[in-house]
Amino acid sequence: MSIADQALTEEMASRRDMIVCRGVKKWFGDFQALAGVDVTVKDREVMVVLGPSGSGKSTLIRCINRLEVHQEGEIVVDGVEMSNDMRNIEKIRSEVGMVFQQFNLFPHLTVLDNITLAPIWVRKRARVEAEAKAMELLERVGIPEQANKFPGQLSGGQQQRVAIARSLAMEPKIMLFDEPTSALDPEMISEVLDVMKDLARGGMTMMVVTHEMGFAREVADRLVFMESGDVVEVGTPEHFFTNPREERTKLFLSQIL
Amino acid sequence: MSEVTVPAAQRAPEAESVSPGRWVRENLFSSVSNAIQTMFFSLVLLGLLRWVLGQIFSEEANWTSVATNMRLLFTYNYPTEQFVRIWFAAGALFLAVGASFAAWNLNPMVTVRRVGVALAGTGAVSLVVGLIAPDTTPSAVRTGFFVVGIGLVALALAVLKVVPEPHRRQIPFIGLLAGVAGVICGVLWFFPFGDYGFADGAPTAESGTIDSSTSLPVTVMFLIMIGTYLAGRALARMIDLGWLRRTMIGWWVIGPAFIVFLVLRDPEFDWGYVLAVDVPMGAAFALGGGALLYLLAKPSRSELARVIGALLVALALFHWVAAFFGWYPMLQKARFSFALIAVAALLAPTFAGERAARLRFAGGWFGFMVLFHWLLTGINTPSTLDIAAPPFLGGFVLTVSIAYYVMLASFPLGVLLSLARTSKMPIFRVLATTYIEVVRGVPLITVLFFFSIMLPLFLPGGMGISDLAAVFAGYTVFSAAYMAENIRGGLQSVRRGQYEAADALGLTTVQRTAFIVLPQALRVSIPNLVGQAIATFKETSLIAIVGGFDLLRIANSTIPNQPDFLGQKRPALFFISLVYFVVAYSMSRASRNLEERLQAGQAR
Ligand SMILES: Nc1ncnc2c1ncn2[C@@H]1O[C@H](COP(=O)(O)OP(=O)(O)OP(=O)(O)O)[C@@H](O)[C@H]1O
Numbered sequence A: 001m002s003i004a005d006q007a008l009t010e011e012m013a014s015r016r017d018m019i020v021c022r023g024v025k026k027w028f029g030d031f032q033a034l035a036g037v038d039v040t041v042k043d044r045e046v047m048v049v050l051g052p053s054g055s056g057k058s059t060l061i062r063c064i065n066r067l068e069v070h071q072e073g074e075i076v077v078d079g080v081e082m083s084n085d086m087r088n089i090e091k092i093r094s095e096v097g098m099v100f101q102q103f104n105l106f107p108h109l110t111v112l113d114n115i116t117l118a119p120i121w122v123r124k125r126a127r128v129e130a131e132a133k134a135m136e137l138l139e140r141v142g143i144p145e146q147a148n149k150f151p152g153q154l155s156g157g158q159q160q161r162v163a164i165a166r167s168l169a170m171e172p173k174i175m176l177f178d179e180p181t182s183a184l185d186p187e188m189i190s191e192v193l194d195v196m197k198d199l200a201r202g203g204m205t206m207m208v209v210t211h212e213m214g215f216a217r218e219v220a221d222r223l224v225f226m227e228s229g230d231v232v233e234v235g236t237p238e239h240f241f242t243n244p245r246e247e248r249t250k251l252f253l254s255q256i257l
Numbered sequence B: 001m002s003e004v005t006v007p008a009a010q011r012a013p014e015a016e017s018v019s020p021g022r023w024v025r026e027n028l029f030s031s032v033s034n035a036i037q038t039m040f041f042s043l044v045l046l047g048l049l050r051w052v053l054g055q056i057f058s059e060e061a062n063w064t065s066v067a068t069n070m071r072l073l074f075t076y077n078y079p080t081e082q083f084v085r086i087w088f089a090a091g092a093l094f095l096a097v098g099a100s101f102a103a104w105n106l107n108p109m110v111t112v113r114r115v116g117v118a119l120a121g122t123g124a125v126s127l128v129v130g131l132i133a134p135d136t137t138p139s140a141v142r143t144g145f146f147v148v149g150i151g152l153v154a155l156a157l158a159v160l161k162v163v164p165e166p167h168r169r170q171i172p173f174i175g176l177l178a179g180v181a182g183v184i185c186g187v188l189w190f191f192p193f194g195d196y197g198f199a200d201g202a203p204t205a206e207s208g209t210i211d212s213s214t215s216l217p218v219t220v221m222f223l224i225m226i227g228t229y230l231a232g233r234a235l236a237r238m239i240d241l242g243w244l245r246r247t248m249i250g251w252w253v254i255g256p257a258f259i260v261f262l263v264l265r266d267p268e269f270d271w272g273y274v275l276a277v278d279v280p281m282g283a284a285f286a287l288g289g290g291a292l293l294y295l296l297a298k299p300s301r302s303e304l305a306r307v308i309g310a311l312l313v314a315l316a317l318f319h320w321v322a323a324f325f326g327w328y329p330m331l332q333k334a335r336f337s338f339a340l341i342a343v344a345a346l347l348a349p350t351f352a353g354e355r356a357a358r359l360r361f362a363g364g365w366f367g368f369m370v371l372f373h374w375l376l377t378g379i380n381t382p383s384t385l386d387i388a389a390p391p392f393l394g395g396f397v398l399t400v401s402i403a404y405y406v407m408l409a410s411f412p413l414g415v416l417l418s419l420a421r422t423s424k425m426p427i428f429r430v431l432a433t434t435y436i437e438v439v440r441g442v443p444l445i446t447v448l449f450f451f452s453i454m455l456p457l458f459l460p461g462g463m464g465i466s467d468l469a470a471v472f473a474g475y476t477v478f479s480a481a482y483m484a485e486n487i488r489g490g491l492q493s494v495r496r497g498q499y500e501a502a503d504a505l506g507l508t509t510v511q512r513t514a515f516i517v518l519p520q521a522l523r524v525s526i527p528n529l530v531g532q533a534i535a536t537f538k539e540t541s542l543i544a545i546v547g548g549f550d551l552l553r554i555a556n557s558t559i560p561n562q563p564d565f566l567g568q569k570r571p572a573l574f575f576i577s578l579v580y581f582v583v584a585y586s587m588s589r590a591s592r593n594l595e596e597r598l599q600a601g602q603a604r
């Protein structure tokens, strides 16, 4: 069994591959940020990515929707390989939602317009339909009353929930989260995590970079530990938190827990 | 649904109103040195004012030269019987202004207190002017200043005393503006302005009342503006604001072209020629081009579209080469259309999609071509207006139209240049950078000379370009380079996360630029862009050097050469300075308000 498929239950192993990374390598100039990463994320799986700062977590998930371009190896998302001669990068990206540490809401648009922009212009939805869907999503993340405010008028937690709603409005098959709670004040972290837990329960395929161990333990199907651009260990939460195999993993977890 | 008013943040309590005496004590005479400074600068200011007044009321200054030449200063020798066109254009403009104010719900308020203070201040200045006006001032004028001054101060005091809580009471600024404009309109009816015009090719001077060709239309314009504003407000309550706004934006984009068409069009169109040549040609490009684009916009035909696009580019270039050597005749309009279809064919892969998308692309081309040919047909026909002197456009109208159209034309050009300069494609970057640096390295006057004198030499035989068009092109080329640099500053302020978020949602590069990057970049660039607009407006005075009759040239050389007003330069120069100032200052105020509104909208 390759490292990518470690710790899969039989039922999981039988599911479809949503994200497959094989030997992914990435350099920034002379600096190697990814040194041959192997990871598989199955349909409806929640995969949490752990690792010290600079280990290449962000780089990996940014390569998955091609915000960064990897140089070697292959990345297959929902059956489509990410490569240079790809015609419709926008099409793939619209199937993969991404939530950023810094929210990256569009400050000149209202919350509602933030959410409806892509459905209207990329999915070609009618405005009325898109707005109805947006309100539904805002309802789901608990802030329907903020629809006509501008992002700058919201708290960090509210902004991040809007950002999640914005991604969900595209009805993505996969959601990527890059430290979604790291820029938040402690009292707002749980409101965002709750939304994410909800999403995981609803069967969304998710890849989450986070330092929230409570979340990882409760929601993750599997965890990946990365260091220096390499996958060190893959396992279930139980495996990680009770009996990690690698020394480096133990060290990292002892620092963070 | 899209319009729900966000409750305004609680207004900060207004500064407690202090009595004037206390304010003076605290701000002007708080210490000995402060008192000395106050005295000193007051004296300097008074001396300066007295000098200015001396200039204005000196026996040498004949203010009739300004009053009589009002028409010359504003429209130069545009034929009186064609004035209705200018009025119509102005009316359309005012209509748009009124409706836009309503559509964007612009209703700035001022407190009664500020109005009162402004009135009292104006009154006080008027009194001071009456006091220190030099001996040469006619006594009627001096009395006038006293009367106005006392009247204003009394009015201000009355307002401030009668209205309870004047610093809280708000009145609409627009109402105030309408009041002032109304007073100015009234003055036109009662104050005898003279009339200096052209009749049968010779200048004529008539002192006495200005005829109703001016006071009536001005009053009508005034009523139109108020009427549309009120109508627009009523309408805004009934219909979807978003729709009204989109309509108004559309109008601001095509409106100016429409007005040019209206003002400059040949009054006696050769309809036969239009029907026989212009209409079929426009239809051929619109329909044929649309069909071709529909075929090319199929995703599987991207390669073909690129090949055909390249061939069309070659063909378009060849037309110009041929025109240069005079191999075969072709209407300029056709050459432009070929160039445009070539560009559109190259863009086809970008807009490729299923049926609906292709139809929209082809339909867009069709609409664009219809508009393009209609405008060119309107503008292209030589004007047969019967005019006394060669340049029929002059004065304030020329100044304003050049400034307006230059800004309008150089803005999209500047946006494209700035995008090209920041793009990832080296070829675009190099071309844009070269253009910008070359233009910025050359004085404006050189560019204008180049376009008005040199450009016609480079043009192929049979293809002329009017002086005005040449100057306009020169200004646009010049202004676009500076616009591009201002917008580039804005582009650089857009954070990387914004690009990434847009990409992650699957927006295309064009969509990302149009909806995310540019709106934010332009917001940041507003102050610089307005600064540049003001500069452009003032720089129009250089037209004089290449032969145009703008405000400055009329004030500086036309009026002083009139037999009645030989050597009278100062009054007109004073007057046009005032005109320049009022326009430039309004622009800068408007931009500040716009910035505040935008910031209030997205407070961080
Ligand atoms: N655009 C870039 N140019 C050069 N180096 C980069 C770039 N982006 C990331 N790196 C480097 O690549 C390495 C991996 O970065 P990455 O952001 O993926 O780490 P990370 O695991 O997400 O860390 P953190 O927990 O701090 O977010 C780091 O050493 C970083 O300095």
Ligand SMILES: [Mg+2]
Pocket: A057, A058, A059, A178, A179
């Ligand atoms: Mg990171």
